[in-house]
Amino acid sequence: MRYPFEADYQEILANPDSFVTAVFSSLESEFLLLPRGQGFIEYPAFEAAYEALKKVTANFSQLPRDQIIDLTSSTPLCLIVIRSILGFTPPEWAYVAEQRKGVPVPQNFARSLERRARIEPLRPIKRAELRGARLKAMIEVACDLMEEGSPPPNVVTIHRLEKADTTGGLNTIKSMSAMGAPYAMLLYERFLGRPFAGHRDSVSGLVGDYLESAIEDVLTKAGISYRKTKRAEKLPGFDQAPDFVVPDEFSPHVVIEAKIAEDDGTARDKVTRIQHLGSLSTADMPPDQQKYQVIACIAGRGFRVRAEDMKKMLIATRGKVFTLKTLDRLVECSNLARFKTKQP
Secondary structure (H helix, E strand, O other): OHHHHHHOOOHHHOOHHHHHHHHHHOOOOOOOOOOOOOOOOOOOOOOOOOHHHHHHOOOOOOOOOOHHHHHHHHHHHHHHHHHHHOOHHHHHHHHHHHHHHHHOOOHHHHHHHHHHHOOOOOOOHHHHHHOOOHHHHHHHHHHHHHHHHHOOOOOOOOOOOOOOOOOOOHHHHHHHHOOOOOOHHHHHHHHHHOHHHHHHHHHOOOOOOHHHHHHHHHHHHHOOOOOOOOOOOOEEEOOOOOEEEEEOOOOEEEEEEEOOOOOHHHHHHHHHHHHHEEEEHHHOOOOOOOOOEEEEEEOOOHHOOOOHHHHHHHHOOOOOEEEHHHHOOOOOHHHHHHHHHOOO
16 A cells, blocks of 8 residues: 555545545544643542542531631642532633622633642642632632522523532532432533543643654654744744744745644644645745645544545645654655755
């Protein structure tokens, strides 16, 4: 089976289906694995914080605000336990606190507080870091909401507190903490929230690192000069900067896009991005000529869903589509070979 990067452009145009099959055969997915990242919280640590909160609240039969504030200072992970009970994101918690308590609580403050709790869950937070009035507003509104529970349901909307543990206020929280949750309800709430959703969001920026790191390793071993761009960075001549430019943005000869997609919707968006780069590379150029070569390095099961999208990518890159499985041929089968200064 020949890969598209081994064929010339006319061969790809004449028989794209066989090359689509070749790319599909080399695509792999690691969606079952997530990077831990700095902020991953092990269950024993989470449970210890939960037990500390349970003790201060006398098994959630009361919510002494001042004691809970002191607890979050000495045991920062309790903030995440409280947020988990509410089912809010940090910015949502900040917004509700500001709306109901009239105290300005910037969303970045809530995010920073959460990150501090994740990174150093056992180190007490100094009062100066907590910005007293802001934390007080967040804790007070959390306690208010836990006491109030969910309003009566209607047929049009569902309230965010209409969950097994918070729908009836402290009574249901106390009951759940005392008896444990029915397995079916736990599964249902997991279905509503997606397993590992919060952690997936917190490490989303790391998911693509392994592909980009693999590309960097290939380029470095070949002694190729390259410019790796930063997120949202602007480069002259590009309305959206590619992930890598060889040798640099002042004289681009090869651009590389590293894309991971674990669902077909995301894959389609990323194919469109690569198509746009392909269009930029041929703008104002004679037929069959490019300002620079466009290379796509891809991973993830999302790219395997739509064959038509893969055809578009093959045409936009003139066959220069590589996967993790074929990355070892990235240099020899592209214009990168012109910039190679080292032998393996």
